Amino acid sequence: MKIIKLLIQSSKLLFVLAVFSSALTGICSSFLIKMIVESINTENFNAASFQVEFGLFWVGYGVLAVVSSFAVSKLSQGIIHQLRISLSTKILQADFSEIERNQDRIFPILTEDIKTIYHGIDRLPSVTTGLATVLGVLGYIVYQHPTLSLAVLGLFLAVFILTKLSLPLTRKYQEKSRVLWNDIFKIFEGLTYGIKELSLNKKFKKFYLKEVIEKTSEEQNKYMVKESVVVAIASKSGDMVLLLGMAALVVYIFATGFVEPSVFGEFLTLVLFIIAPLSTVSGWFSNLKRIEVALEQISETGIDLEDTAHVVKPIELDEENVADDVIIDLVGVKHEYYNPDEDEHFELGPIDLSIKKGELIFLLGGNGSGKTTLAKMMLGLYPPKEGVVKYKGQSIDDSNREDYRSKFAATFVDSYLFDNVTHIDDADVLKRGEELLKTLEMTKKVRIENGKFSTTRLSEGQKKRLGLINAILKDTEVYLFDEWAANQDPHFKKIFYETILQDLKKAGKTIVVISHDEQYFDRGDRVIKLMEGQLVS
Numbered sequence: 001m002k003i004i005k006l007l008i009q010s011s012k013l014l015f016v017l018a019v020f021s022s023a024l025t026g027i028c029s030s031f032l033i034k035m036i037v038e039s040i041n042t043e044n045f046n047a048a049s050f051q052v053e054f055g056l057f058w059v060g061y062g063v064l065a066v067v068s069s070f071a072v073s074k075l076s077q078g079i080i081h082q083l084r085i086s087l088s089t090k091i092l093q094a095d096f097s098e099i100e101r102n103q104d105r106i107f108p109i110l111t112e113d114i115k116t117i118y119h120g121i122d123r124l125p126s127v128t129t130g131l132a133t134v135l136g137v138l139g140y141i142v143y144q145h146p147t148l149s150l151a152v153l154g155l156f157l158a159v160f161i162l163t164k165l166s167l168p169l170t171r172k173y174q175e176k177s178r179v180l181w182n183d184i185f186k187i188f189e190g191l192t193y194g195i196k197e198l199s200l201n202k203k204f205k206k207f208y209l210k211e212v213i214e215k216t217s218e219e220q221n222k223y224m225v226k227e228s229v230v231v232a233i234a235s236k237s238g239d240m241v242l243l244l245g246m247a248a249l250v251v252y253i254f255a256t257g258f259v260e261p262s263v264f265g266e267f268l269t270l271v272l273f274i275i276a277p278l279s280t281v282s283g284w285f286s287n288l289k290r291i292e293v294a295l296e297q298i299s300e301t302g303i304d305l306e307d308t309a310h311v312v313k314p315i316e317l318d319e320e321n322v323a324d325d326v327i328i329d330l331v332g333v334k335h336e337y338y339n340p341d342e343d344e345h346f347e348l349g350p351i352d353l354s355i356k357k358g359e360l361i362f363l364l365g366g367n368g369s370g371k372t373t374l375a376k377m378m379l380g381l382y383p384p385k386e387g388v389v390k391y392k393g394q395s396i397d398d399s400n401r402e403d404y405r406s407k408f409a410a411t412f413v414d415s416y417l418f419d420n421v422t423h424i425d426d427a428d429v430l431k432r433g434e435e436l437l438k439t440l441e442m443t444k445k446v447r448i449e450n451g452k453f454s455t456t457r458l459s460e461g462q463k464k465r466l467g468l469i470n471a472i473l474k475d476t477e478v479y480l481f482d483e484w485a486a487n488q489d490p491h492f493k494k495i496f497y498e499t500i501l502q503d504l505k506k507a508g509k510t511i512v513v514i515s516h517d518e519q520y521f522d523r524g525d526r527v528i529k530l531m532e533g534q535l536v537s
């Protein structure tokens, strides 16, 4: 079972401690049950030895139950922490295009699936203790009443089969309800980020509430209720089979005199003691299915939590002893997208492009011609499907791609401005940052405080300017600006093309600018043009 593997991976010591202490708690509880039942039927009851023995097991039960709860809660908190770290690491290590394709599914995984796994693990102490109690008491009754036990074991087997039979149906509804979570998260995203559009359109707002939110939520509720009904039917029919079986046994015993009623009474008391822990254990099976569904959702995004074998050891690119007149060389590179929803296919390339060190290149092209895709390939975010990307003559592959990416700073149309990261931690960077804030006329709005910008509550154009400062402060060899100037007013466009880009060029930086501002193209060294995924000039 995957979850057990993850638990062991989390901490072997805690896992062993949790299992042992829970099992010992169960054994103590079965001894306590046995002592109570036996004392009722003992003619020469020795109160003194009963008190000592009972006291020992009673204390043992209490101490071990606390130890097992502590171990399991440390283990479950640890695994949640590790899952978050491991998922975040895997997301950052995973193939960028895979994550980009599954972007909508990442947030539900980080919240919903982790919660499901946590709740599954959280119940482990009662499940292990329950299982140990059931096995302990069962062992005792089999030893004491072998014939009678056979009938009860048969009944338990029937209960187990009933639970097992219901599992595929339970899982089906769990899967359906979990898949709908992805839609619900997307709906909430729309509700949060699309609040302007919703607020401005009465009809759309009503539609979104009634037809989108209510319908999806109702559909999910439907599957959750179905799942609960299946679980309830399975567990209640198990109880009914058990009760019916017991009643049949009572009738049979009284009719045949098969065993003494007092013996049967003791036997029955023992059996009744294990019904509750048995139901805890069988109930956990449906929980286990929910964990499986959650883990499957995680692996469907291309993230394998157990896979450590495929992490390639990163190596750094050589910066010395290399001819660096051509800094980036794209040789016959290709990329393609396939949109299954529209059965649409987009192909970029094959593209050959050599960029010299210190060049300022403008990349032009119509909407959808593939400029951003080419930029992502140049930045090493998309490994080419065919062809090769070279940096100073060195081919880029899985081992050096991370170092290659670090040679770039970029701004995208949809760049994200982190407001919780301290990165201006050096006096020179701070000085440069303050100069840039001045150049881009942001000093009245933003200051640099404690290594970061004082605010990100800005207009879209201002946010873009802050993003540009962030990129420049990275002080990398190559810069790529994807339509940075698109939403800037003419004044800031001029600052960008005539001051910022020229300063970077003077500092020997290589720059690729995706732009439609043809009036500034004479400030660059070269203009290249994309049309329908092909370089035409």
Ligand SMILES: Nc1ncnc2c1ncn2[C@@H]1O[C@H](COP(=O)(O)OP(=O)(O)OP(=O)(O)O)[C@@H](O)[C@H]1O
Pocket (backbone or CB within 6 Å): 100, 337, 338, 339, 346, 365, 366, 367, 368, 369, 370, 371, 372, 373, 374
């Ligand atoms: N993640 C993606 N998955 C599938 N198809 C995509 C994806 N990104 C872009 N495309 C498709 O690839 C084509 C090229 O897109 P790209 O963003 O590279 O164009 P662009 O030239 O930058 O366009 P624009 O000027 O509108 O920003 C488009 O047809 C687009 O629909």
